[in-house]
Amino acid sequence: MDFVDCSKAFLLVSEHKNFKIAAEKMGSSASTVSKKVRYLENQLKTNLLVRTTRRVTLTETGELFAKKMKYLLAELDETVVTVKQLSKQPQGKLKVAGNTLIGSKIISPSLPSFLAKYPEIDIELSVLPIGSPPSSESDITITSNNYEIDSLSYRRIPLVSYDIGFYAAPCYLEGVTRIESIEDLEAQPFVLSKIYYQKRAFELSDGRKVRLNNARFVSDNVEALFENVLAGVGMFFAPDMFVNQYLKSGQLVRVLPEMKGPKSKMVALYPNLDFIPQKTRLFLDHIKEYTSKAKLLDA
Numbered sequence: 001m002d003f004v005d006c007s008k009a010f011l012l013v014s015e016h017k018n019f020k021i022a023a024e025k026m027g028s029s030a031s032t033v034s035k036k037v038r039y040l041e042n043q044l045k046t047n048l049l050v051r052t053t054r055r056v057t058l059t060e061t062g063e064l065f066a067k068k069m070k071y072l073l074a075e076l077d078e079t080v081v082t083v084k085q086l087s088k089q090p091q092g093k094l095k096v097a098g099n100t101l102i103g104s105k106i107i108s109p110s111l112p113s114f115l116a117k118y119p120e121i122d123i124e125l126s127v128l129p130i131g132s133p134p135s136s137e138s139d140i141t142i143t144s145n146n147y148e149i150d151s152l153s154y155r156r157i158p159l160v161s162y163d164i165g166f167y168a169a170p171c172y173l174e175g176v177t178r179i180e181s182i183e184d185l186e187a188q189p190f191v192l193s194k195i196y197y198q199k200r201a202f203e204l205s206d207g208r209k210v211r212l213n214n215a216r217f218v219s220d221n222v223e224a225l226f227e228n229v230l231a232g233v234g235m236f237f238a239p240d241m242f243v244n245q246y247l248k249s250g251q252l253v254r255v256l257p258e259m260k261g262p263k264s265k266m267v268a269l270y271p272n273l274d275f276i277p278q279k280t281r282l283f284l285d286h287i288k289e290y291t292s293k294a295k296l297l298d299a
Contacts, residue, residue: 001039004076007069009036010048014066017056090279091120097135098142100193100222102266103127105242107142110290114283121279129220131195134269139280141269142287157268157284160291162239164261167252172232179255182210189216189234191225202237205262237261241294266291 012022012033019030026033041048048062058066098107103125111123126135134141134154142159166185179185190212196202197218201209216234219225229236230251246252268284270276 001036003040003043004073006036006040006043007073009033010040010062011066011070011073013037013049013056014058014062019056089120090118090282092277092279093122093124094140094279094283095124095126095135095138096140096142096283097126097128097138099128099130099132100220101130101238101242102142104222106266106291106294107287110287113290114286117286118279118282121282129195130193130222139270139277140283140287142266143269144264144266153272154269155272157270157288159266159268159288160241160294161263161265162241164237164239164264165243165257166235166237166255166259167229167243167246168235168255169230169232169251170253172229172234173253173255175232182208182259185235185256185259186211186213189214191217191228191234191236193225194218194220202261204259210259239264 009022009026009028012025013019016022016025019033023030023033037049044061044065046061047059048065050057050059096107097103104127107125111125115121115123126138128135128141134143168188173179176188177184179188192212192215196212197215200212202212203209214234217225217228225236226246228234230246235255243252247254268287270280270284
């Protein structure tokens with residue numbers, strides 16, 4: 001039997017001092033109500049009621065239990081109502097994290113439509129340096145699949161696949177000789193994020209590595225990276241979905257298209273919990289749809 005249900009039966013008996021009336025209130029039989037009260041007494045290992053042929057009275061313990069349980073059940077009912085209301089109208093703060101590239105090019109542009117659809121949800125966006133691990137303080141982290149993720153701590157949802165290629169502005173390419181090999185690439189000045197400046201190399205899909213010994217400009221500010229590449233300061237490598245608009249406008253040119261990084265995938269990571277909050281599920285659905293449309297628009 002259910003302890004809460006049996007407690008409700010006991011409270012009705014204690015209120016009306018009658019099993020038959022309590023049974024009518026519950027839409028049950030007097031014998032069933034009696035069994036529930038007896039189950040409760042067995043669980044508590046004490047007598048809650050004194051039963052005679054004419055009347056039902058509460059023991060001292062029964063009076064104490066009735067008083068406490070009445071308050072607790074009222075709190076429980078209020079909590080259930082509150083939770084149901086939350087499930088109908090999602091609300092509260094959602095903490096989202098992503099690196100500077102994903103944060104500025106994917107997460108931030110996706111937020112206005114999400115916030116307009118769910119006016120009771122507030123977003124706190126944390127922008128991480130490129131190459132940073134998932135944020136343990138966030139509800140959702142949007143990142144690449146290039147990191148080892150503890151599957152016991154996080155769940156992973158794939159969003160969109162992309163290629164990483166080499167790009168340069170036409171004004172930069174006008175001043176250099178033809179770039180036809182890895183050695184030619186390695187001789188070029190690069191615009192780099194801090195993580196690749198520290199790595200000093202970029203691995204290609206075939207396992208070969210391009211050494212990055214000539215860092216002309218280093219930053220984790222994605223707008224600064226793009227501005228310097230577009231101004232002809234140097235070359236860089238980036239996911240195709242973030243540069244296609246510049247290719248279409250002629251502001252960037254792909255260099256050595258056959259040389260690219262391993263196929264990568266953008267993923268959403270969230271804590272591995274038994275219950276996923278509704279606002280988290282809603283944002284996961286939203287960002288998955290947004291990245292899919294963004295990929296199609298940039299194709």
